[in-house]
């Protein structure tokens with residue numbers, strides 16, 4: 001699938017681009033042609049999730065940043081480096097982690113003075129339009145723990161009223177995984193004022209350590225039990241039923 005022309009019309013949902021009998025490689029290829037929302041016109045390319053299909057932890061960020069947009073890979077910039085340090089310090093093997101984003105194109109505006117591309121927060125319509133890709137990734141990977149980085153990811157999976165500030169680091173059982181843990185976005189840690197920076201990083205790492213503890217506790221049997229209860233209803237997207245049926249076999253995974 002190739003990148004659509006900028007003049008093409010958005011369809012309103014990524015569901016229109018989900019292949020039949022999806023696998024991760026098929027999804028990644030199909031996502032290149034997505035025009036579920038207007039953002040395909042703005043970003044250089046679709047930045048699909050990355051990591052082993054056998055991962056027990058799935059990290060969901062907001063959207064690709066400037067460097068990710070150019071590289072076509074998630075979390076390769078400064079936020080990704082902090083994430084790597086946090087997983088390292090929590091003793092979680094990066095080979096056990098799949099990283100992706102709630103929105104798969106970079107949304108930005110040109111700063112008039114510096115001429116740099118400035119990140120813009122995706123809106124509810126864009127998050128909803130992109131949701132089918134995330135649902136498919138979850139259905140195929142079936143992570144034991146999902147880590148939501150920042151409000152956009154938390155809202156995408158835990159609902160619009162979820163407050164990261166009130167519930168950071170607290171594992172929540174959900175239809176997506178036996179445990180979903182939300183924390184702040186690493187870019188917020190990196191942007192903290194100098195006198196708060198070290199504390200912000202320590203708190204972020206403490207949350208990722210909690211993920212490690214949940215991971216130890218969550219057995220494979222528990223995960224199977226929960227995955228059968230998945231309803232894919234949080235956003236009432238029009239994701240095809242294949243999202244749930246593909247979750248019942250591991251054979252179609254990468």
Ligand code: URA
Nearest residue numbers: 061062063064074075
């Ligand atoms: N921030 C995100 O939320 N995702 C990325 O992939 C990079 C930075």
Ligand code: SF4
Nearest residue numbers: 034036037040105130
């Ligand atoms: Fe498709 Fe998501 Fe990109 Fe919108 S942001 S065009 S829904 S991949």
